[in-house]
Amino acid sequence: MPYQVKLEVFEGPFDLLLSLISRHKVNIYDISVAQIAEEYLGYLDEMRQLDLEIASEFVLVAATLLEIKSAGLLPRPRRIEEDDTMTAFEQRQLLIGRLIEYRKFKNAGLALESRLTAERHFFTRQAALEPQFDQLLPDFLAGIDVQEFGVLMRDLLDRERIRLIDSNHIATIKISVEAKLEEVITLLGRAKRLFFKELTKEGKRSDVVVTFLALLELYKCGLIDIRQTDVFGDIEIIKSKIN
Amino acid sequence: MVDHNIKSILESLLFVCDEPLSLARAAAVVEKSEAEVKEGLEELADDFRRGDRGIQLRRVAGGWRLYTHPGHAPYIEKLVISWDSRRLTKATLETLAIIGYKQPITKVSIGGIRGVNSDGAVASLLAKGLIKEMGREKSPGSPILYGTSILFLEKFGLNSLKDLPPLAEFEPDPMARGEIEAGLDEEGAT
Amino acid sequence: MVDHNIKSILESLLFVCDEPLSLARAAAVVEKSEAEVKEGLEELADDFRRGDRGIQLRRVAGGWRLYTHPGHAPYIEKLVISWDSRRLTKATLETLAIIGYKQPITKVSIGGIRGVNSDGAVASLLAKGLIKEMGREKSPGSPILYGTSILFLEKFGLNSLKDLPPLAEFEPDPMARGEIEAGLDEEGAT
Numbered sequence: 001m002p003y004q005v006k007l008e009v010f011e012g013p014f015d016l017l018l019s020l021i022s023r024h025k026v027n028i029y030d031i032s033v034a035q036i037a038e039e040y041l042g043y044l045d046e047m048r049q050l051d052l053e054i055a056s057e058f059v060l061v062a063a064t065l066l067e068i069k070s071a072g073l074l075p076r077p078r079r080i081e082e083d084d085t086m087t088a089f090e091q092r093q094l095l096i097g098r099l100i101e102y103r104k105f106k107n108a109g110l111a112l113e114s115r116l117t118a119e120r121h122f123f124t125r126q127a128a129l130e131p132q133f134d135q136l137l138p139d140f141l142a143g144i145d146v147q148e149f150g151v152l153m154r155d156l157l158d159r160e161r162i163r164l165i166d167s168n169h170i171a172t173i174k175i176s177v178e179a180k181l182e183e184v185i186t187l188l189g190r191a192k193r194l195f196f197k198e199l200t201k202e203g204k205r206s207d208v209v210v211t212f213l214a215l216l217e218l219y220k221c222g223l224i225d226i227r228q229t230d231v232f233g234d235i236e237i238i239k240s241k242i243n
Numbered sequence: 244m245v246d247h248n249i250k251s252i253l254e255s256l257l258f259v260c261d262e263p264l265s266l267a268r269a270a271a272v273v274e275k276s277e278a279e280v281k282e283g284l285e286e287l288a289d290d291f292r293r294g295d296r297g298i299q300l301r302r303v304a305g306g307w308r309l310y311t312h313p314g315h316a317p318y319i320e321k322l323v324i325s326w327d328s329r330r331l332t333k334a335t336l337e338t339l340a341i342i343g344y345k346q347p348i349t350k351v352s353i354g355g356i357r358g359v360n361s362d363g364a365v366a367s368l369l370a371k372g373l374i375k376e377m378g379r380e381k382s383p384g385s386p387i388l389y390g391t392s393i394l395f396l397e398k399f400g401l402n403s404l405k406d407l408p409p410l411a412e413f414e415p416d417p418m419a420r421g422e423i424e425a426g427l428d429e430e431g432a433t
Numbered sequence: 434m435v436d437h438n439i440k441s442i443l444e445s446l447l448f449v450c451d452e453p454l455s456l457a458r459a460a461a462v463v464e465k466s467e468a469e470v471k472e473g474l475e476e477l478a479d480d481f482r483r484g485d486r487g488i489q490l491r492r493v494a495g496g497w498r499l500y501t502h503p504g505h506a507p508y509i510e511k512l513v514i515s516w517d518s519r520r521l522t523k524a525t526l527e528t529l530a531i532i533g534y535k536q537p538i539t540k541v542s543i544g545g546i547r548g549v550n551s552d553g554a555v556a557s558l559l560a561k562g563l564i565k566e567m568g569r570e571k572s573p574g575s576p577i578l579y580g581t582s583i584l585f586l587e588k589f590g591l592n593s594l595k596d597l598p599p600l601a602e603f604e605p606d607p608m609a610r611g612e613i614e615a616g617l618d619e620e621g622a623t
Contacts, residue, residue, distance in 0.1 A: 011334045012359030061358070100415055101356055107413035108344060109336035112399060116331065119400045121313035122301070126323065126524060127451035128553025129259060129513065130500060131560065136513045140522040141563075146589045149530040150598035156527060156546055157600075195573060229572045230538075232545035247485065254487025255505040256512050261524075272512045295437065297444025298488075311445040318442050321462045323449050323549045 013061035014102040016043060021099075033092065037065035061095075068092045180214035188224070188239050196235035245283040249273060250290075253283050263306025263397065304396035305403060338364035339373060343395070344410050347377045347388035365389060373398065435473040439463060440480075443473050451553040453496030528554035529563060533585070533597055537567045537578035555579065563588070 010016040020039050040062055047058075068091055128134065187194055196215070200208045215237060218224045227236040252273055257264055270280045284307050288300040297312050311319055331339070338361050341353050353361045368374040369389075377390040391404070401407065442463050447454055460470045474497050478490040487502050501509055528551050531543050543551045558564045565582045569575040581594070591597070 011337060012357050014358030098356075098358065102358055103415045104410060104413045105337055105340045105344070105356055106333075107415075108340035108408075108410060109333065109338075111408060111413065112340055112343070113331070113333075113336050115399045115401075118313075119398060121316040122299075122310040122400070123316070123319050123323065123445075123449050124308065124310055125258070125261065125448055126549050127449070128524060128557050131556065132506070133259065133509055133513045134557050134560065136510055137516065137522070138514075140525060141588050144526065146591065146596075147598050148526075149533055150600065152527055152530040153534050153600060156531065159548060229570070230542045230545070232541055233539075234573055251485055251487040251502060252505050252508050255501040255509055256487075258488050258499070258501055259509055259512065268512070268515065272508055272515070295441055297441040297446075298448050309448070311448055312441060315442050315445040318462055319445055319449055322446055322458075 011106075013058045014099055015106070016040065016058070017061065017099060018103055018106070033065060033068045037062070037068070040065055064091055064095060068095070177210055177213050177217065180210045181217060184211075184214055184218060184237070185223070188237070192238070194237040196237065199237075245279065245286050249275060249279070249283045250287050253280070253287060257287075257300065257307060257309045260308065263304045263308040265306045269307075301400070302402050303400055304393050308397075332364075334361075335364045335367055339368055339391075339395070342368070342374050342389050343391050343404070343407055346390035347380075348390075349380055349386040349388055351386060353389075435469065435476050439465060439469070439473045440477050443470070443477055447477075447490065447497060447499045450498070451550045453493050453498045455496040458496070524549075524551070525554045525557055529558055529581075529585075532558070532564050532579050533581050533594070534600060536580035536594075537570075538580075539570055539576040539578055541576060543579075 010019065017036065017040065020036050020043075044058060044062060129137070184194070184199070187199075196211070200211050215224065215226065215235075219226055223240055225238045225240050227238065228234070229236075253269060256269060256272060266277050266281055266284075269284070270277045273280060275283075284300070288302070288307075290296075291299050295312070297315060299310050299312050301308060301310055334357075337357055338353055341356050342348055345352070345356075350362055350365055353365065365374070369376075371394075372392055373395045374389050375392045377388045379385040380388050395401075396403065443459060446459060446462060456467050456471055456474075459474070460467045463470060465473075474490070474492075478492070478497075480486075481488060481490050485502070487505060489500050489502050490497060491500055524547075527547055528543055531546050532538060535542070535546070540552060540555055543555065555564070559566075559579075562582055563585045564579050567578045567580040570578050585591075586593070
């Protein structure tokens with residue numbers, strides 16, 4: 001079993017409570033407040049130690065739990081002095097009611113997520129209009145404020161960044177990196193410079209990955225220099241001057 | 244059977260559209276009744292489906308739109324990078340679910356259900372165009388009401404909000420309801 | 434006869450392409466020989482033609498491309514004129530924003546930022562006189578560099594490109610940052 005270093009991320013105090021409850025495999029309706037309150041507090045402590053920002057709401061729920069717990073230890077209220085504050089029982093009912101409501105939407109959120117995942121398999125056409133129709137379009141800049149370009153650009157840059165992260169898939173390596181490494185060195189002995197597209201012109205994804213890894217290794221060892229003038233442009237490989 | 248030429252024209256129109264094509268607009272362009280156009284679109288969608296074609300016609304967000312066959316997604320991905328690689332966090336999805344089902348709704352009410360302040364999630368959904376402001380609540384401070392947008396329907400492949408599965412489906416186990424009171428009182432004290 | 438599935442995949446690919454699809458590219462994507470893919474495209478073009486379909490497949494310089502049926506042009510014109518320009522032109526606006534901020538820039542770099550090939554949008558902006566060619570990049574293939582025109586400045590009442598809203602103001606908001614990180618975590622977990 002791998003050692004769990006990372007704390008789970010919870011979407012709020014209700015989420016944390018739900019998770020604690022499910023860990024005990026008990027029904028929401030059967031919560032043992034005492035036990036849950038202790039675990040909840042323990043969790044808050046852990047979060048503090050990791051110096052994470054703790055939302056005040058987390059503490060509020062903890063306080064509510066503690067109140068319910070302590071009230072449960074005392075003799076039953078006689079219902080004589082009725083005041084404005086809720087009894088522990090009422091608080092508990094309220095908390096449980098809210099937890100049930102929350103879980104309903106958490107489930108609905110998961111259902112939405114799977115819809116979204118399914119939708120990702122459908123692509124729409126992203127091409128521009130045929131030139132003869134393009135000319136007919138009403139002035140597409142009408143009503144556009146120059147500020148909107150800034151917003152568009154930010155959105156685009158965000159999207160690009162996320163895409164770059166997303167594309168971190170690792171393929172099964174069939175060709176060895178070492179073999180590729182030697183191949184590149186041999187080729188560099190003959191030619192002054194190489195281009196990545198040329199090296200990978202067979203186009204197999206695994207081949208591209210292996211070549212890329214080999215280049216990284218060579219670069220790390222200081223045997224080559226790498227140049228790429230623009231994003232997604234071809235990568236130029238030159239023998240390092242140092243060696 | 245709808246006149247083949249009408250179907251062919253509709254196919255052309257769908258091809259150039261970059262948003263769902265409404266029945267009203269299609270009918271206005273081809274100068275036929277909406278009923279006739281609807282039949283034409285349905286037949287067209289059927290033709291695409293039965294032919295297991297690379298292009299498929301779907302009804303979405305109150306209109307009709309062409310998409311690639313979902314089974315071909317791995318090939319398309321080699322050619323274009325998805326516009327929507329941006330994921331939604333669980334927090335954002337929860338918030339979206341609440342707005343989807345409870346609209347129009349205020350930020351405070353959303354926070355009440357999630358048990359945590361949800362301003363950030365609302366701002367993110369607004370920025371993505373998945374929700375929009377829908378006026379103000381008649382209550383102290385007149386807080387803004389939020390609801391889902393057309394884009395929401397499109398992105399989730401829904402024709403209308405009625406296509407959302409009933410919220411009751413997401414209730415935590417209803418069997419457990421009977422056990423509530425009994426289990427609680429005593430055990431809470433231990 | 435070419436395998437129906439290959440034809441269906443080719444149809445999908447052609448549908449999302451904003452440039453003629455070359456035989457080499459198509460063959461690489463479907464992982465078949467160029468001869469087989471060529472046959473598939475020819476059959477597909479034939480199917481469209483014989484079916485008198487609203488979409489037609491034609492061979493043009495550099496590859497194969499889908500077009501609307503020429504006989505339907507009057508209907509398409511009617512549709513295009515009826516459009517609300519705002520929504521339709523997102524692709525073109527984005528391309529213009531990129532060129533505005535990143536000029537001089539090549540088509541490949543624009544596609545890199547947008548995540549999709551943008552040849553059509555560039556052609557449209559050129560035709561409208563909003564951008565112009567600005568020489569060639571000193572790199573393999575010496576691709577054309579694009580920049581905005583005087584007309585672009587005029588349209589927005591800008592004195593110079595320095596008057597574009599500074600991009601530093603548009604750093605990703607903390608929410609988007611959080612989502613980037615969340616995305617990373619998910620990847621790591623799988």
